[in-house]
Amino acid sequence: MTEAAKRIFRYGFEEMDLVQIQARCFVENIGSARVIEKAGMSFEGILKK
Numbered sequence: 001m002t003e004a005a006k007r008i009f010r011y012g013f014e015e016m017d018l019v020q021i022q023a024r025c026f027v028e029n030i031g032s033a034r035v036i037e038k039a040g041m042s043f044e045g046i047l048k049k
Helices: 002-014 030-038
Strands: none
Touching (some): 002 030
8 A cells, every 4th residue: 555655646746746745544544644654744733623
């Protein structure tokens, strides 16, 4: 899953000229949070609502 996410990010930045990509997951979904981190994204905060 991490490799797929990295390829999607690379495509977004290189082919689509995106400036920013966001990812979200439920706080209790530790596996998804770990994939997001391993793909190179950084944690910025928790949405309250």
